[in-house]
Amino acid sequence: MRPRSGEGMQQADRTAPETGPDMEGAARRHWMGLLARAAPKTLAERLATFDHALPAFAWLRRPETGSVMVRGRAGGTGAPFNLGEMTVTRCVLRLEDGTVGHAYVQGRDERHAERAALVDAMMQTSQAESLRAEVLDPLTEAEAHARAERAEKAAATRVEFFTVARGED
Amino acid sequence: MYVAVKGGERAIDNAHDWLAEERRGDPDVPELSVAQIREQMTLAVNRVMAEGSLYDPDLAALAIKQARGDLIEAIFLVRAFRTTLPRFGASTPVDTGTMRCDRRISATFKDAPGGQVLGPTFDYTHRLVDFMLEAGGEKPKAAARAARDTAPKPRITEYLGRDGLIEDEVPSEAEPPDMTRTPMAHPAERPLRLQALARGDEGFLLGMAYSTQRGYGRTHPFVGELRIGPVAVEMDVPELGFAVEIGEVVLTECETVNQFAGSRTEPPQFTRGYGLVFGQSERKAISMSLVDRSLRWEELGEEPAGAPAQDAEFVLSHADNIQATGFLEHIKLPHYVDFQSELELVRRLRREAGADANPSTGPDAEVAP
Numbered sequence: 001m002r003p004r005s006g007e008g009m010q011q012a013d014r015t016a017p018e019t020g021p022d023m024e025g026a027a028r029r030h031w032m033g034l035l036a037r038a039a040p041k042t043l044a045e046r047l048a049t050f051d052h053a054l055p056a057f058a059w060l061r062r063p064e065t066g067s068v069m070v071r072g073r074a075g076g077t078g079a080p081f082n083l084g085e086m087t088v089t090r091c092v093l094r095l096e097d098g099t100v101g102h103a104y105v106q107g108r109d110e111r112h113a114e115r116a117a118l119v120d121a122m123m124q125t126s127q128a129e130s131l132r133a134e135v136l137d138p139l140t141e142a143e144a145h146a147r148a149e150r151a152e153k154a155a156a157t158r159v160e161f162f163t164v165a166r167g168e169d
Numbered sequence: 170m171y172v173a174v175k176g177g178e179r180a181i182d183n184a185h186d187w188l189a190e191e192r193r194g195d196p197d198v199p200e201l202s203v204a205q206i207r208e209q210m211t212l213a214v215n216r217v218m219a220e221g222s223l224y225d226p227d228l229a230a231l232a233i234k235q236a237r238g239d240l241i242e243a244i245f246l247v248r249a250f251r252t253t254l255p256r257f258g259a260s261t262p263v264d265t266g267t268m269r270c271d272r273r274i275s276a277t278f279k280d281a282p283g284g285q286v287l288g289p290t291f292d293y294t295h296r297l298v299d300f301m302l303e304a305g306g307e308k309p310k311a312a313a314r315a316a317r318d319t320a321p322k323p324r325i326t327e328y329l330g331r332d333g334l335i336e337d338e339v340p341s342e343a344e345p346p347d348m349t350r351t352p353m354a355h356p357a358e359r360p361l362r363l364q365a366l367a368r369g370d371e372g373f374l375l376g377m378a379y380s381t382q383r384g385y386g387r388t389h390p391f392v393g394e395l396r397i398g399p400v401a402v403e404m405d406v407p408e409l410g411f412a413v414e415i416g417e418v419v420l421t422e423c424e425t426v427n428q429f430a431g432s433r434t435e436p437p438q439f440t441r442g443y444g445l446v447f448g449q450s451e452r453k454a455i456s457m458s459l460v461d462r463s464l465r466w467e468e469l470g471e472e473p474a475g476a477p478a479q480d481a482e483f484v485l486s487h488a489d490n491i492q493a494t495g496f497l498e499h500i501k502l503p504h505y506v507d508f509q510s511e512l513e514l515v516r517r518l519r520r521e522a523g524a525d526a527n528p529s530t531g532p533d534a535e536v537a538p
Binding site: 025029032033036037064065066067068069070071072073074075076077078079080081082083084085086087088090092102104105106107108147148149150151152153154155156157158159 | 218219222223224225227228251254255256257258259260261262263265266269270271272274284285286287288289312313314315316317318324326327338339340341342343344345346347348349359360361363364367368401402404406408409411412413414415416417418420422424441443445447
């Protein structure tokens with residue numbers, strides 16, 4: 001996964017015309033979110049077992065860690081306010097065929113951002129199908145499993161106060 | 170005023186080396202890893218993230234390790250790190266209504282729609298020291314599981330709002346002020362107050378909130394709802410032209426239901442107080458919502474009670490523990506010149522009053538400033 005030598009920093013704006021049909025956009029949003037949420041270790045493991053060679057790429061924007069101001073709303077639904085920041089690492093890379101991959105991932109792990117951007121790019125190529133089966137689907141599954149486990153533990157602490165029927169029932 | 174001093178480099182280096190040694194403690198005891206702190210001192214990590222105003226559990230855990238467990242020192246480290254980060258942008262406001270609740274309770278409705286979920290809480294524990302933990306090696310009993318609850322968990326305030334029993338929270342897309350970019354100015358609007366409270370010191374807010382309960386101000390709060398769990402954070406990425414999820418943060422949200430405001434034209438309604446905090450930080454979220462409500466007296470048309478928790482300038486100027494500790498602790502740094510002038514002044518006044526005819530020579534007595 002090392003970038004090829006001789007690449008230079010180029011403007012990420014080259015990637016501007018990327019809004020395809022809505023469906024495509026929604027699918028991409030979905031996998032970008034999945035990659036951002038994935039634990040760096042899990043994504044690294046999935047990619048390590050990916051059955052195809054990972055393509056060479058050039059950086060358009062090297063991984064950079066910064067912050068994003070997380071906003072909330074007063075009362076949950078009212079006026080926005082600044083709650084506090086979170087660390088985020090982003091990068092943009094380009095495959096040899098010109099496909100561009102982006103990543104914005106939580107945390108400070110530059111390799112994680114690199115892997116996420118690489119998967120984002122590869123998902124726009126002919127490798128998408130195998131990548132989905134071998135990387136994205138297992139990530140989805142792992143996430144669903146972890147969420148279900150927590151939800152089941154939460155459900156076991158649901159309070160069953162003895163209830164008195166409310167008047168309007 | 171303190172002055173620059175020279176010298177002492179070797180003493181300072183040695184002090185820092187000793188600090189590092191003391192931080193490590195007895196070398197026969199295994200060293201703590203950052204992951205251990207992150208996983209087993211979670212609530213300390215949460216507090217450092219909330220008051221450091223930067224969500225990054227690994228960073229907060231590292232700061233706690235470096236600070237020898239002094240949480241304000243750790244918050245200081247996180248705040249300093251935060252200032253080195255380029256700001257990529259702001260998220261779209263998180264939707265706490267979609268939170269996957271680990272905990273969700275209401276003190277106002279026994280059969281809250283969507284149910285009450287206790288989650289991993291200290292509530293109802295006996296607060297007895299558990300010596301089994303000291304022995305170590307005991308694996309905790311696996312948490313019980315139950316069929317996943319798919320019932321939606323509407324906001325309790327939404328439920329009250331349907332009948333007009335609580336004031337509306339007016340939705341808006343106004344760009345909120347940011348105290349990390351523009352210095353705090355008074356009077357501070359609610360979004361700015363909420364930002365200051367969200368990063369404010371838990372102990373200070375607890376004391377302020379408690380004062381309102383004891384009668385300094387009027388809030389009369391009920392915890393309408395308290396929920397804890399992860400929510401997605403989404404940001405518009407300009408180079409992509411659409412919003413992407415960039416991660417998840419665990420938040421604690423508290424909504425209080427408070428006594429009425431009403432007027433000749435509007436019938437009485439419950440009023441709201443709001444708390445939202447990074448991590449599982451329940452005491453802080455409840456405190457924040459009480460103080461938020463207390464600071465809203467003016468916009469709700471209430472008469473001021475003259476209580477400290479109603480004074481926005483007082484509360485917001487003193488809630489930040491890094492500002493506070495910076496100013497407080499600076500008085501231990503060299504103030505030799507200042508003190509020398511006061512020493513001379515008091516000596517002169519005493520001479521003029523006829524005392525101290527034969528002053529003894531104390532430290533620095535004859536040293537020029």
